[in-house]
Amino acid sequence: MDKTIQTDGQEIEQEQAGATPEAVSEERLGENGMKALEAERAAAKAAQKRVNELETLLKQRDDASKSETEKLNDRVAALESDIKAERSAKVRLEAAMKTGVPPELLDGPGDDPEAYAVKLAEWKSQQDAPTGDGTKKSESVPSVKERPEHSGAMSIDDQIVIAAQAGDTALVRMLKAMKLGKQ
Numbered sequence: 402m403d404k405t406i407q408t409d410g411q412e413i414e415q416e417q418a419g420a421t422p423e424a425v426s427e428e429r430l431g432e433n434g435m436k437a438l439e440a441e442r443a444a445a446k447a448a449q450k451r452v453n454e455l456e457t458l459l460k461q462r463d464d465a466s467k468s469e470t471e472k473l474n475d476r477v478a479a480l481e482s483d484i485k486a487e488r489s490a491k492v493r494l495e496a497a498m499k500t501g502v503p504p505e506l507l508d509g510p511g512d513d514p515e516a517y518a519v520k521l522a523e524w525k526s527q528q529d530a531p532t533g534d535g536t537k538k539s540e541s542v543p544s545v546k547e548r549p550e551h552s553g554a555m556s557i558d559d560q561i562v563i564a565a566q567a568g569d570t571a572l573v574r575m576l577k578a579m580k581l582g583k584q
Contacts, residue, residue, distance in 0.1 A: 490504075491582070493507045493508065494575060494578060494579055494582070497575055498575065498576075498579065501572070502524075503524060503571045503575070504575060504578075505520075506520060506521060506524060557576055557579060557580045558580070560572075560576050561573055561576045561577060561580070564576060
């Protein structure tokens with residue numbers, strides 16, 4: 402289905418399925434069309450800013466009318482929610498560390514299973530792609546079972562160095578996040 406946009410006496414057709422206002426080229430919109438588009442975007446940004454300000458004022462007004470006990474209960478509920486989110490993130494990081502799967506993929510599909518499937522496929526293709534030395538990325542960083550035994554466990558800093566040398570940026574980010582979590 403086509404959608405027709407009219408600017409300065411010109412009609413521009415764009416497919417509704419895939420084209421967005423951002424996708425319409427400058428040549429097709431012309432100078433006045435681009436000015437109108439930029440003005441519309443600025444107005445939308447200003448309106449969103451105003452909505453955020455009004456929401457903040459409304460929350461402040463509601464908070465002012467609450468008793469001290471209600472305020473403390475709300476604060477406790479918010480802290481409990483934060484703790485639950487942190488625990489969930491910790492579990493995902495631990496699972497990611499054990500399996501080598503990026504933590505963001507362990508969140509699951511959410512509302513868009515198709516986008517999730519695309520992310521999984523991209524990650525898999527990156528793992529299957531050969532590195533400069535002919536090995537696969539998944540083979541470039543030794544697993545915990547393959548590391549040589551020595552007197553102590555390998556430090557996170559050593560693991561970060563090995564992952565960085567192997568070019569596994571996802572593992573580097575995950576290890577750094579784990580290191581920050583231990584401090």
